[in-house]
Amino acid sequence: MERKRETKTGELVRRFRYNKSAVFGLIIILMFVLCAILANYIAPNNPTPSPPELARSLKPGLWSEDGIKEMPLGTDALGRCVLSRILYGARVSLSVGFIAVGIALLLGITFGVIAGYYGGWVDSVIMRIVDIMFAFPALLLAIVIVTVIGQGLDKAMIALGIVYTPQMARIIRSSVLYIKEMEYIEVQKAIGSSNWRVILRHVLPNSIAPVIVYGTLMMATAILDCAALGFLGLGAQPPTPEWGAMLSKSYTYIVSGAWWAATFPGVAILFSVLGLNLLGDGLRDVLDPRLKT
Amino acid sequence: MKWYITKRLLMLIPVLLGTSIIAFSLIHLAPGDPARTMAGEHASQQVINAIREKYGLDKPLYIQYGIWLNRALHGDMGRSIVSNEYVTREILDRFPNTFELTLFSMILAIIIGTIAGIISASKQYSILDYTFMGIALFGVSMPVFWLGIMLMMIFGVFLRWLPISGRIDILIPLQRVTGFYLLDSIITGNFTALISTLRYLILPSIALATIPMATIARVSRSSMLEVLRQDFIRTERAKGLSERAVIYKHAVRNAMIPVITVIGLNFGLLLAGAILTETVFAWPGIGRYVVSAVRMRDYPAVQGCVLFFAFMFVIVNLITDIIYIYIDPRIHYK
Numbered sequence: 001m002e003r004k005r006e007t008k009t010g011e012l013v014r015r016f017r018y019n020k021s022a023v024f025g026l027i028i029i030l031m032f033v034l035c036a037i038l039a040n041y042i043a044p045n046n047p048t049p050s051p052p053e054l055a056r057s058l059k060p061g062l063w064s065e066d067g068i069k070e071m072p073l074g075t076d077a078l079g080r081c082v083l084s085r086i087l088y089g090a091r092v093s094l095s096v097g098f099i100a101v102g103i104a105l106l107l108g109i110t111f112g113v114i115a116g117y118y119g120g121w122v123d124s125v126i127m128r129i130v131d132i133m134f135a136f137p138a139l140l141l142a143i144v145i146v147t148v149i150g151q152g153l154d155k156a157m158i159a160l161g162i163v164y165t166p167q168m169a170r171i172i173r174s175s176v177l178y179i180k181e182m183e184y185i186e187v188q189k190a191i192g193s194s195n196w197r198v199i200l201r202h203v204l205p206n207s208i209a210p211v212i213v214y215g216t217l218m219m220a221t222a223i224l225d226c227a228a229l230g231f232l233g234l235g236a237q238p239p240t241p242e243w244g245a246m247l248s249k250s251y252t253y254i255v256s257g258a259w260w261a262a263t264f265p266g267v268a269i270l271f272s273v274l275g276l277n278l279l280g281d282g283l284r285d286v287l288d289p290r291l292k293t
Numbered sequence: 294m295k296w297y298i299t300k301r302l303l304m305l306i307p308v309l310l311g312t313s314i315i316a317f318s319l320i321h322l323a324p325g326d327p328a329r330t331m332a333g334e335h336a337s338q339q340v341i342n343a344i345r346e347k348y349g350l351d352k353p354l355y356i357q358y359g360i361w362l363n364r365a366l367h368g369d370m371g372r373s374i375v376s377n378e379y380v381t382r383e384i385l386d387r388f389p390n391t392f393e394l395t396l397f398s399m400i401l402a403i404i405i406g407t408i409a410g411i412i413s414a415s416k417q418y419s420i421l422d423y424t425f426m427g428i429a430l431f432g433v434s435m436p437v438f439w440l441g442i443m444l445m446m447i448f449g450v451f452l453r454w455l456p457i458s459g460r461i462d463i464l465i466p467l468q469r470v471t472g473f474y475l476l477d478s479i480i481t482g483n484f485t486a487l488i489s490t491l492r493y494l495i496l497p498s499i500a501l502a503t504i505p506m507a508t509i510a511r512v513s514r515s516s517m518l519e520v521l522r523q524d525f526i527r528t529e530r531a532k533g534l535s536e537r538a539v540i541y542k543h544a545v546r547n548a549m550i551p552v553i554t555v556i557g558l559n560f561g562l563l564l565a566g567a568i569l570t571e572t573v574f575a576w577p578g579i580g581r582y583v584v585s586a587v588r589m590r591d592y593p594a595v596q597g598c599v600l601f602f603a604f605m606f607v608i609v610n611l612i613t614d615i616i617y618i619y620i621d622p623r624i625h626y627k
Contacts, residue, residue: 137606227436228438244436251573254446255450263446266442269439270439
């Protein structure tokens with residue numbers, strides 16, 4: 001049994017390695033993770049100097065003669081190093097992604113398993129609530145929640161976690177419904193295993209593939225939505241170096257030709273989301289070919 | 294068919310009631326006294342008392358909800374704290390702008406998305422296929438507000454081809470008939486206004502259209518590939534039909550079914566995207582209105598917008614489902 005599982009893992013790794021776009025996505029994400037971890041060491045400047053150095057406001061980067069040498073991607077309106085803020089921003093965005101998806105997983109697994117395993121009116125009630133939450137565009141629902149619980153990065157994470165819960169609950173529920181009908185679950189019940197034992201030992205481990213796949217893709221959405229909230233001024237508050245908030249503070253200056261401060265944070269969002277999308281699609285091909293669309 | 298549509302309509306009732314409960318609870322979940330929240334921070338005690346009286350805020354919650362829902366059904370969502378205008382009025386004033394923007398974007402996304410998808414699938418693994426799918430991959434990963442800023446920068450600031458914010462050149466007079474700028478300028482025969490509104494419409498539409506366009510391209514490609522592998526296509530080819538006829542007469546029709554679902558689902562993304570696009574381009578629509586309402590803690594306005602967006606979303610999904618059964622008769626047997 002143990003040996004068989006090992007060879008299965010080996011096969012999965014092999015299939016993953018042959019999937020070029022998945023490997024590419026993984027490399028991109030690992031680079032962002034490295035930036036986030038090592039931000040203290042690799043960032044050339046302090047991302048949030050106080051007081052702001054207004055004399056250095058909106059200076060271009062390396063490509064221009066007017067640039068400041070130690071600020072390769074230029075400075076923003078408050079004279080802060082754009083590169084350093086992007087590197088520190090990786091911390092913010094990746095942790096928001098993780099935590100929001102973590103909250104969605106926790107709540108989604110709970111509701112999804114209860115709905116799928118027990119069925120009946122419990123299922124109906126939970127699924128109706130899910131339907132209602134699906135009647136809102138995700139970003140709008142997040143904005144609504146933020147209106148109630150208040151603005152800020154921590155609140156944005158909670159809001160996004162709640163917003164993604166229905167989707168996760170649906171995914172878990174459908175995989176629980178599928179597994180529940182398998183013969184070995186019947187056997188477990190017949191030999192008298194408790195419901196919780198069946199769920200924890202047999203149902204959940206078997207629904208892990210879709211959770212990993214959709215969790216990865218959901219993290220991409222979380223990074224986008226968190227940036228959107230930051231951009232609207234409802235997420236991360238200044239001076240937090242968050243990519244979306246950085247854009248909202250900089251884009252009015254493009255009229256005066258200062259394009260860098262509004263360009264590079266967006267590139268960071270784009271590539272982190274792209275990496276997660278590639279990785280998620282690749283994982284789907286590897287882990288569960290049935291899910292392929 | 295009729296039975297299916299009736300059932301589908303009945304299923305809307307709990308969803309709409311649920312969304313109304315969410316919108317209603319906004320004010321009560323927010324910290325502080327609801328009457329004060331609705332009246333705004335600087336309101337006098339008199340105004341607060343009047344509001345408490347009017348909305349029955351001293352009564353039990355379910356009665357309050359009844360009063361509120363009754364008023365909402367009659368189109369009274371209360372007054373905006375900021376402008377003191379009726380929220381319904383403010384939303385209806387802005388609706389045409391959001392409608393024009395989203396409709397224009399959707400048409401753009403559907404046309405370009407499906408064509409790119411069909412071409413990619415019929416020339417699988419060609420350079421064209423890789424190019425389209427590469428662009429689509431970037432398209433789905435792009436933050437829409439950043440794309441808007443980039444378009445603004447390139448076409449508005451550097452090249453100076455197109456205006457970067459607003460709905461129409463403020464110096465051009467346009468008589469308001471329906472509130473839809475494009476329609477009004479056509480009705481009144483105001484050609485300068487028509488050109489101006491179109492010029493202001495281009496950049497926001499492209500920004501908003503990109504994500505649905507990319508999704509539609511990807512889905513129509515994979516759906517086409519699936520159809521092209523089926524037996525009846527092989528039969529058509531064996532019959533000696535030209536590749537062109539096989540693809541455009543037989544494959545496309547069958548491949549479009551999943552695409553329609555995706556278009557419906559994308560409408561939600563489009564509404565969310567409109568919130569961001571309108572903010573970037575200072576577009577006077579509902580998306581920008583809801584953002585400023587949230588920032589100003591203008592609860593009645595937020596409630597109105599929430600109900601409005603949810604209602605729109607639900608209606609679009611309903612329309613998608615109905616179109617779906619017309620196109621795919623097999624759905625009856627499910």
